[in-house]
Amino acid sequence: MTRHRQAALTGLLVGLTLLIAAAPLWQGVPRGHDWSHELVRWAQMKAALHDGQLPPAWAPDLYGGWGSPVFVFYAPLFTLLGNAVELMVHEVALAVRLTLVLLLAVGAVGAWRAGVAASGFTTDSDPPASGPDEAGEAATLGRCTAILYLLHPYLLADLYLRNAWAEATALCLAPWWLASLLVAGRRPRAAGFGVWATATLLILAHNLSALLFAVATVVAIPWLYWGSTPAARRARRALTLGGLSALATTAWFWWPALTLTRWVRPEELTQGKFQWQENFVPIFETFGWTPVFGVGPLLLVLLVGTLITLARTPAGAGRRLRLALVAAAAIALFLMHPASRVLWEQLPFLPLLQFPWRLLGPLGLFAALAGALFARQQASSWPPGRLEALILVIALANALPTLLSVRPLPPQIEQELDWALSPDVVRQSGQRGTVGDEYLPRPARKELSSTSSPTETGTAASLARSLEPGIRVEMEHASGTLLRFSVHSLAPGRLGRIAVDRWAFPGWRSEIDGEPGRVLVGPEGRLLIPVPAGNHRVELFYDQPPERRHGMAMGVLGLCGLGLLFRRNDPTSDPVVDDEEDGDGGGDRHQAS
Numbered sequence: 001m002t003r004h005r006q007a008a009l010t011g012l013l014v015g016l017t018l019l020i021a022a023a024p025l026w027q028g029v030p031r032g033h034d035w036s037h038e039l040v041r042w043a044q045m046k047a048a049l050h051d052g053q054l055p056p057a058w059a060p061d062l063y064g065g066w067g068s069p070v071f072v073f074y075a076p077l078f079t080l081l082g083n084a085v086e087l088m089v090h091e092v093a094l095a096v097r098l099t100l101v102l103l104l105a106v107g108a109v110g111a112w113r114a115g116v117a118a119s120g121f122t123t124d125s126d127p128p129a130s131g132p133d134e135a136g137e138a139a140t141l142g143r144c145t146a147i148l149y150l151l152h153p154y155l156l157a158d159l160y161l162r163n164a165w166a167e168a169t170a171l172c173l174a175p176w177w178l179a180s181l182l183v184a185g186r187r188p189r190a191a192g193f194g195v196w197a198t199a200t201l202l203i204l205a206h207n208l209s210a211l212l213f214a215v216a217t218v219v220a221i222p223w224l225y226w227g228s229t230p231a232a233r234r235a236r237r238a239l240t241l242g243g244l245s246a247l248a249t250t251a252w253f254w255w256p257a258l259t260l261t262r263w264v265r266p267e268e269l270t271q272g273k274f275q276w277q278e279n280f281v282p283i284f285e286t287f288g289w290t291p292v293f294g295v296g297p298l299l300l301v302l303l304v305g306t307l308i309t310l311a312r313t314p315a316g317a318g319r320r321l322r323l324a325l326v327a328a329a330a331i332a333l334f335l336m337h338p339a340s341r342v343l344w345e346q347l348p349f350l351p352l353l354q355f356p357w358r359l360l361g362p363l364g365l366f367a368a369l370a371g372a373l374f375a376r377q378q379a380s381s382w383p384p385g386r387l388e389a390l391i392l393v394i395a396l397a398n399a400l401p402t403l404l405s406v407r408p409l410p411p412q413i414e415q416e417l418d419w420a421l422s423p424d425v426v427r428q429s430g431q432r433g434t435v436g437d438e439y440l441p442r443p444a445r446k447e448l449s450s451t452s453s454p455t456e457t458g459t460a461a462s463l464a465r466s467l468e469p470g471i472r473v474e475m476e477h478a479s480g481t482l483l484r485f486s487v488h489s490l491a492p493g494r495l496g497r498i499a500v501d502r503w504a505f506p507g508w509r510s511e512i513d514g515e516p517g518r519v520l521v522g523p524e525g526r527l528l529i530p531v532p533a534g535n536h537r538v539e540l541f542y543d544q545p546p547e548r549r550h551g552m553a554m555g556v557l558g559l560c561g562l563g564l565l566f567r568r569n570d571p572t573s574d575p576v577v578d579d580e581e582d583g584d585g586g587g588d589r590h591q592a593s
Helices: 003-021 035-050 077-089 092-119 132-150 153-160 165-182 188-205 207-224 230-249 251-259 266-270 296-312 317-336 338-346 356-378 386-403 411-415 423-428 447-451 546-566 586-592
Strands: 464-466 471-478 482-489 496-503 508-512 526-531 535-542
Touching (some): 003 132, 003 386, 035 077, 035 092, 077 165, 077 188, 092 132, 092 153, 092 356, 132 386, 153 165, 153 356, 153 386, 165 188, 165 230, 165 356, 188 207, 188 546, 207 230, 207 317, 207 356, 230 251, 230 546, 251 546, 296 317, 296 356, 296 386, 317 338, 317 356, 356 386, 464 471, 464 482, 471 496, 482 496, 526 535
Antiparallel strands (some): 464 496, 496 526, 508 535
């Protein structure tokens, strides 16, 4: 089949799969477990950007206007992307649906690229092949992987039943990460850049998923590129450099999220229904037709088939890849089963995953690629398109319980989303942005936010008040992150302490008559500003926490490390690209197909 026909067939089959996966969005915004929390964070991200926060840190209208540092801790990529789409369409409901379609498209292309990369996965001992047969093989594997992954039931459940859109964003980026790992043997510099880009986006998409894929990266690099050959050394160096650069580039996010946890309540992330002990998944349910916490029987068949045929797979990079995929899937399955309880008790950070069934996401990626390799191996003589069509039908049947469980928001609710998510309504309804109070500042007494609601510009006389008699406070301007008021001391020589109805958290700063002032933690978690005797003009701002500025400085180091990949004399330079004049372009032909 010619290259143009291969491209047309790829577009047809992957596009059809994308239409099927996105079909529930024709009905409206999906109404799952956490839709209201996701949309409140969406709206508060817009409010923070409107306040001039870049990057956003403080959600100004949560807890009745007392605010929340949720964006210091909660990965921002989905809400940033959604707000960018909303700027173009000017409607929240439509923007949500388009953003989810965009994520599915990103996941489809990434899974296709991972399949293509797997077909050309080589080391020095397995030189890259070229020619029309190999190009067609790559295209077939890409299409099979995209179909299997896009119709992965857990990915669809994240989008439509759980409304876990931050995690779904990470899962749609994960195939790009895998594709970058697999091309490092032939194109190390491109792979290093790809790992940097995907790891950066994964960290900003979903903290916990990023941690899972970071562990997978550390294990995969020496396994896939073991040995002392020049290609293996180049691959390891490029991938390591890309990963470390991503870690430094995103330090502005994860560094404050780690160092400021003492200010919030992270213990709530592992309490109640979030306890890992209550969230194991039996094997029969994992591979059953359950809408949320299952992947259906298809992936079990593909994984078992891959394991059985490993003995007949020639030794080399391809066999090592299949073994790695099956092993990764087996580890994920084990950690979801109660038999792994001792590991959850002993391994640090593992309980922060909250739900063992969260590993269904990575399991789907590894099983999709392993299944595509297995299916193509068993149907190597089939003409292009026939195997993919069969897989599409079976994968659709496997995903039907999830797709048929999707319910949209009632039309009246969807039509009122723009109003319901406005800052005034969010503030007056006392929204908190998450299921629990894990990001409520630790000193805060939550009851205050339900008994008094700070409002805008001077309409709440008690928004800022003196704790001493004889001092009058006059509010001039009040918003979520900026307050301006005058302090009049009626008793000469008396020092004033002004309590402000905003939660105390690093990042607040004050100016008194244009000079820097102090900001303290006041009673019940309020902000407290000491003001000298006399008449003064006071301004209170929310700025970036100092830890964010430290992280941004670390990001400069990450960009410098990334620059090492593009040095002309860098030993990670791509041999395929550098040697094109010698006719070794097999890797590029695989990618183009």
